[in-house]
Amino acid sequence: MQYWIIQTLNSLALGGLLFLLAAGFSLIFGLMRIANLTHGSLYMLGAYVGVTILKFVPNLWLAALIGGAVIAIFGGLIERFILRALAGNALGQVLVTLGISFIVADFCLIVWGGDPIPVQTPLALQQPLRVGGVAFPTYRLVVLAIAVVTAVALYLLMERTRIGAMIRAGVDDMQMARAVGIPVSKLFTAVFCLGAGLAGAGGIIGGPIMSAYPGLDADMLPLALIVVMLGGVGSLLGAFVGSFLIGAIYTFGTALLPDLAYVILFLPMIVVIAFRPRGLFGRQTV
């Protein structure tokens, strides 16, 4: 019983972290038609930057905010100075993001070394929550709550604000959006910053669970890819459902069939692509 509860919470926490990662990836892809392959690296860079910030600021949530902002600025710089130079060349943009991901990975290796760096769980959340004789790891519940709050905030941003309406217009019909005077180019930068910031903050919040290690980027990027292909490009709901689905499959797959967890992970994606190429909630084909 205890084992299954822990596994379920692990899967929910992983799903929450995946959502922080995949929501931005999905919005960037939906709006800018760029598969941002640096997204895994931004997550890893966030985790490492968080490690450093935590040396000066002994508060994980503050570190996540600062680190998220740092990564958001970094993302904005990539968008403004590199991706902008390649506007209209989608393949070139993707290859550049891939190149940057290699640079970031090596940079992290130089600066923070090759050994995994653990991140301490905030003291107040170290004690498990006991309800009716069953212990729930508190930190994972908090991560889940953060993901849900972020999802609601993003939903409100997308559905209830003017900026959200502009983003939706851009996702649906870019040329028409430009024609009616939406500042699409500014939106690109804003969405890229938002996506990068979420990924970076996710890396820090995920720190106590996953720690910061070389290869974290390569572990997270494929998961974000599957989530987005499963849920549908540019769809917030799709990213949300997909994240928790993949979080569950990955956690239980690793627990039950460690050898083939990776294969199981990709099965739902393959089924969805075969029968519904636009993903569960997507409006456009990838």
Added chain:
Amino acid sequence: MKWARWALLAVALAAFPWIAGEYYINLTSQIFIAATFAASLNLLVGYGGLPSLGHASWLGLAAYLSAWMSLKLGLGHALTAPAALLGTTLVACAFGWISLRATGLGFLMITLALSQVLWGTAYRWVSVTDGDNGLRGLTRPAPFGISLDGATSFYYFALAVTVVAITLMAMFVASPFGAALRGTRDQPRRMSALGHDVWTVRWITFVYSAFWGAVSGLLFVYYNKYIHPASLSITSSAEALLGVIAGGSGTLAGPIVGAAIIMLLKNYVSAYIERWNMLMGFVFVLIVIFMPEGVVPGVRRLYLRLRKWRTG
């Protein structure tokens, strides 16, 4: 004139092991392998307009299959080589069917995700693949009783396979089917209206390209006598794609030149600095921004401009 150039190239390649030392012979063998691999990817990227980021699957899968069959089943090379090629091609049939549900960036993401399945499996399925240790203790084949253990004999073997592979890929591109393939790259809707089955053209190309990727995988595992999950990683796929793009996608010579550049960079630079990944990242960014068409078309354009300027 053209024949003279080809003859010169043939003589140079054949005579190379007599002039050069063992280090350079081995380096050139590796370039042959990388060139075959990049040329096979170029069929998809350059001629089909289908950017794949999972081409390492074919190199790695063929290498793993061949290694696994000879180590764990004790089979000889005469059996493992065709079986590995067949197995890899069959997997490519399935992967192609899935990835070609999409084109463009969707195709890129699906090929990337699928190759990660193989990579993850190679890492995790320790009972079969020995995980992070990789499969070691392999041998090179001895076709017609000629041992390939020496650098020179392997050089000629790799050269022969590469020449055959690139000739057959060139014939594929030059054939009416190749013309149809380029048609589906440039004008898929028109090709469809003309009665071509665009999807099938792409799928056949995918499988054909994977087959030659598998051939380069066999060369790779014969050369190294060792295979590690890193060969299946996104870095390996990215290296090949960088080779294609750096050299010039959609040209025959491009991927060969590109693969050679990458291999030389990797060998020479990593002797001085450890940071191959970072360098590769920078090369990627610089090439995409400043030389998006690649070295071969870029040099050709420069040459034509120079000639025009000279003749006034």
